[in-house]
Amino acid sequence: MMDLNPKNLSATRLFMINFSRKKLGVICVILVSIIYLVGIFAPLLAPYDYSETNLLKTQSPPDMENLLGTDRLGRDILSRVIWGIQTTVIVTITGLLTGSLILGLFLGLLAGYYRGLFDFVVMRTGELVSSFPDILLIILLAATLRPRITKMFYSIEDNLNISGLVSSGIIDYLVIGIALLPLSWFGTMRLIRAQVFSIRNVDYVQSARTSGASTLRIVTRHILPNVIAPLVVTATFGLGAVALSEVILSFFGLGVQPPRPSLGAMLSDVSGRGGASVSVLTNHPEQLLSPIIVIWIMIFCWNIIGDALTDILNPRKN
Amino acid sequence: MLKYIFKRIIWMPVLLLMVSLIVFFLGVYGPGDPIEVQLGNNYDQESADRIREKMGLNDPVVIQWLNYVRKAAVGDFGESYVFKNREVSELLIPKLIVSAKLNIISFVIAIAIGTPLGFYAAVHNGTVRDPIVVIFSLVFYAMPVFFTAPFLILIFALQLDLVPAAGWGGVFDKRIILPAITIGIPGAAVFVRLIRSSMIEVLDTDYVKLARAKGVSENKVLWKHAFRNAMLPVVTIMGFSLAGLFGGSLIVEILFGIPGVGRISLDSVYSRDYPVIMAIVLLGSSALVVANLIIDFLYTLVDPRIELQ
Numbered sequence: 001m002m003d004l005n006p007k008n009l010s011a012t013r014l015f016m017i018n019f020s021r022k023k024l025g026v027i028c029v030i031l032v033s034i035i036y037l038v039g040i041f042a043p044l045l046a047p048y049d050y051s052e053t054n055l056l057k058t059q060s061p062p063d064m065e066n067l068l069g070t071d072r073l074g075r076d077i078l079s080r081v082i083w084g085i086q087t088t089v090i091v092t093i094t095g096l097l098t099g100s101l102i103l104g105l106f107l108g109l110l111a112g113y114y115r116g117l118f119d120f121v122v123m124r125t126g127e128l129v130s131s132f133p134d135i136l137l138i139i140l141l142a143a144t145l146r147p148r149i150t151k152m153f154y155s156i157e158d159n160l161n162i163s164g165l166v167s168s169g170i171i172d173y174l175v176i177g178i179a180l181l182p183l184s185w186f187g188t189m190r191l192i193r194a195q196v197f198s199i200r201n202v203d204y205v206q207s208a209r210t211s212g213a214s215t216l217r218i219v220t221r222h223i224l225p226n227v228i229a230p231l232v233v234t235a236t237f238g239l240g241a242v243a244l245s246e247v248i249l250s251f252f253g254l255g256v257q258p259p260r261p262s263l264g265a266m267l268s269d270v271s272g273r274g275g276a277s278v279s280v281l282t283n284h285p286e287q288l289l290s291p292i293i294v295i296w297i298m299i300f301c302w303n304i305i306g307d308a309l310t311d312i313l314n315p316r317k318n
Numbered sequence: 319m320l321k322y323i324f325k326r327i328i329w330m331p332v333l334l335l336m337v338s339l340i341v342f343f344l345g346v347y348g349p350g351d352p353i354e355v356q357l358g359n360n361y362d363q364e365s366a367d368r369i370r371e372k373m374g375l376n377d378p379v380v381i382q383w384l385n386y387v388r389k390a391a392v393g394d395f396g397e398s399y400v401f402k403n404r405e406v407s408e409l410l411i412p413k414l415i416v417s418a419k420l421n422i423i424s425f426v427i428a429i430a431i432g433t434p435l436g437f438y439a440a441v442h443n444g445t446v447r448d449p450i451v452v453i454f455s456l457v458f459y460a461m462p463v464f465f466t467a468p469f470l471i472l473i474f475a476l477q478l479d480l481v482p483a484a485g486w487g488g489v490f491d492k493r494i495i496l497p498a499i500t501i502g503i504p505g506a507a508v509f510v511r512l513i514r515s516s517m518i519e520v521l522d523t524d525y526v527k528l529a530r531a532k533g534v535s536e537n538k539v540l541w542k543h544a545f546r547n548a549m550l551p552v553v554t555i556m557g558f559s560l561a562g563l564f565g566g567s568l569i570v571e572i573l574f575g576i577p578g579v580g581r582i583s584l585d586s587v588y589s590r591d592y593p594v595i596m597a598i599v600l601l602g603s604s605a606l607v608v609a610n611l612i613i614d615f616l617y618t619l620v621d622p623r624i625e626l627q
Contacts, residue, residue, distance in 0.1 A: 128333060128336050128337065130606075131333055131334075131606050132602070132603055133599070133602035133603065133606060136598065136599055136602055139587055140344060140587060141344070143587045143588070143590075144347065144348035240460075244462075247464075248569065251569075267464050281469065281472050282476070288464075288465070292464060295462050295464075296460055296462055296465070300456060300457060300459075303456055303459065303460060304456060307456075
């Protein structure tokens with residue numbers, strides 16, 4: 001018999017059991033995992049290269065050769081979607097690591113633990129960043145940074161006598177990564193900080209301190225485990241926003257540059273960075289719908305997973 | 319309380335000053351030369367130098383920034399680089415009005431759809447109807463506007479021929495309907511979730527239970543006791559929508575060809591028309607900051623239990 005008494009279960013087991021009860025959440029985890037695996041294994045899965053054109057077969061409807069048809073340059077849409085997902089995977093994971101984990105968690109822990117001047121500076125900086133209209137700030141940052149960063153990379157290539165750095169597309173990811181930074185860190189940081197505030201003076205932290213534990217040990221052993229739950233929740237909600245922002249940036253031609261693939265760039269390809277792409281929807285729906293359905297599922301699933309996590313991890317409810 | 323509001327009001331101009339500093343820095347650091355933008359093909363060294371001197375571009379950046387702030391504080395954002403001899407404020411005001419109209423109508427649509435659905439879901443909490451409403455609202459919430467816009471145009475403009483596909487004619491023109499719905503749909507989904515969760519919370523409180531126990535009719539319980547209290551979170555979203563006047567409708571404005579702030583912000587970023595960009599960012603930030611202050615203030619008015627600190 002499986003023992004389902006919550007008292008005898010580890011926190012992780014309990015979490016897994018609670019989560020498995022959220023059917024929609026589980027479905028979404030599976031869907032998101034599939035999308036991410038597709039992105040990671042894009043080189044193996046994509047039947048064609050993302051930039052491979054076939055001018056003899058443009059705008060063709062789906063057939064056996066091109067399962068989702070081809071775009072106006074005769075590029076295989078399925079392959080472009082798969083490679084585009086890879087871009088989303090890279091951007092969201094970078095966003096997660098830099099924004100949520102490094103800046104959000106790190107600054108949140110420090111500000112919450114040390115308070116004082118450090119806390120003041122971090123909080124005011126955060127308020128400053130969040131008082132910008134976010135889409136506008138992202139667009140502005142991306143537009144301003146790209147030429148500078150491109151120039152920097154060219155000079156690095158020249159000085160080190162290497163090539164391929166610029167053409168590898170690393171600039172796109174760097175620009176997107178920096179432009180999206182303001183979006184993700186402050187929410188996480190504020191939450192972690194509040195959590196640290198509430199536990200920095202509880203008995204076991206106090207006793208660890210009096211028994212001579214180092215600050216590092218107190219933070220990593222006693223405080224960190226308590227902030228994991230809120231971190232996971234905000235990070236999950238943040239991922240959807242990061243993915244969508246990359247799509248928007250690339251749609252406006254400020255993110256991933258052609259011919260490299262991005263779901264947003266595919267959208268702007270069919271709609272010409274303006275007009276509402278109605279003719280595409282009537283004549284070649286697969287060109288518009290393929291990237292859109294992936295985006296739609298991804299945003300939907302991140303929200304559902306975030307909701308499920310909030311439900312389970314919310315300390316007020318337990 | 320008063321002290322808190324006072325502190326926030328003092329902090330506001332400091333915040334905006336720093337916003338302007340950052341944008342100004344981005345303008346200086348960013349690529350391109352404003353004179354090149356302004357002169358276009360007529361660029362020659364001599365006239366460039368003359369204009370540079372006249373515009374004070376040879377001064378130290380800090381001086382330039384201070385000069386800019388001094389003028390901006392009284393509403394003078396300078397002249398556009400791209401549109402010759404046009405004041406930025408004169409350029410922006412009509413666009414702002416267009417965006418404001420669009421967003422207010424979207425907001426009304428979002429409330430009109432979202433509130434009853436959220437209420438419905440909360441009242442039917444525990445039956446299958448609740449999760450159905452919730453899941454549908456999440457599906458609509460995640461629907462990319464890149465899809466909503468062409469889809470609505472296809473159905474309502476081309477198939478049913480009820481409204482024109484794109485363009486702008488003000489609030490009482492049929493052309494506002496589709497873009498307003500496009501913005502309103504995700505907004506409505508937000509209201510559904512907000513009102514649902516806060517209704518469920520309120521329905522579980524002691525005073526609602528007491529009202530039911532003493533035999534108040536169900537209708538009266540729902541409307542008088544529960545609904546009023548559940549409307550509290552709507553106040554927050556109202557503020558965000560107000561601030562969203564700038565960011566939120568950007569893409570939709572472009573998809574529908576609406577001459578609002580969205581179009582001009584993007585164009586000015588592309589053409590590096592910095593006076594325009596700076597004015598938009600400054601106005602947008604001011605709106606956000608003021609909105610946040612109002613929300614906090616309204617919160618304490620609506621619910622005296624909340625104390626500001």
